[in-house]
Amino acid sequence: MSVSVIMTCHNEERFIVQAVESVINQTASSHIKEIIIVNDGSKDGSSELIASLGRREPRAHVLTTAGIGLPSARNLAIRHAAGDLIAILDGDDFWAEDKLERQLAVLGNGCKAGLV
Template sequence: MSKAPQTVPVSVIIPCYNSERTIRNALLSVVQQSQRPLEIICVDDCSKDRTIDVIRVFAEEFSEQSIRIERMPGNDGPGSARNLGWDMAKGDYVAFLDSDDFWHPQKLEFQLAVMREHGCFGSSHRRTPDLPGLFDETQAKAQEISISTGELLFRNRIVTSAVMLKNQPGFRFRSGMRYCEDLQLWFEILFAGNSFVYLDLPLSSLSGPEEAPNSLSSAVVKMEKSKQGIFRELRRKRRISVPQLFAASGFSLMKFVFRRMQGALSIKAY
């Protein structure tokens, strides 16, 4: 008989919206971890499909794992849904997973070890379209990089479905903010003097459909507007200098325009 996996003090929070096709794979990737989380909290953001039914069936099938279902009073976006689950979390750490993503089986094991070793407030890791098999001890010794506010202004390597944070009060996603609410929170954490470590190991992937072409996706435009708003807010609060504001804002706009041009050219070629 195989030994049951160790339970670790991590609360996994999964915001869900019309996720009936992907939520089972996301949940499977959590219950199949080499170290079992204390609990899984699924927060439904007023789905119109069978998302909740799929979760309920899954929870009955894997009754050995604590799986809770909470419902938002109204559709308010993934940030608010994560906050509701975060407020209810009992673990010493919280880990976020989007309902169309999934984890490598050793994700919690490796990431929790990094969190405990460095005592950092937050950590993230690399994502890949195709997750590798199980890592041995040699392969698991990946580069660990400290993320600074200066780097975050120009490159965001912190993906929400890869994040683990200490479960402490004082930080939450901005309520009602639907775009770049994660980036806004990472800045809050780092500018408060907390550390964030990036683990250069592929421990999560995407199972949902590919994003719409950049030239046509209205969400991409809204994301860029939200990012620019974050930069301006950081300047108003004197967390960045005027040169940093212009540099970060200009660099982001250049990438945005370049992506739209790439998208337009690919569609034209097609």
């Protein structure tokens, strides 16, 4: 199963690098097909940090909008997603390093849930 990680960012300069690194450093990193980061009209240094992350991490794709709001930014990223599964992370949140591994294990055990 491949995972598209959807991230939104609006003025998250203090957290965005750590948030993306928490995705890159997943124990199930090999399942991550792409990391789609929507920079939703940030006015701080987020744009430069996200661009740098995009150059450093080949799976990262950056979309830029002019402040369309969180729900619309997420929906935009989901429309661009190519993975079998979607995992959502906000630009000021971080994942435990085994988050995806544990979720994929639940799905791999025949779980019929639509959300883990």
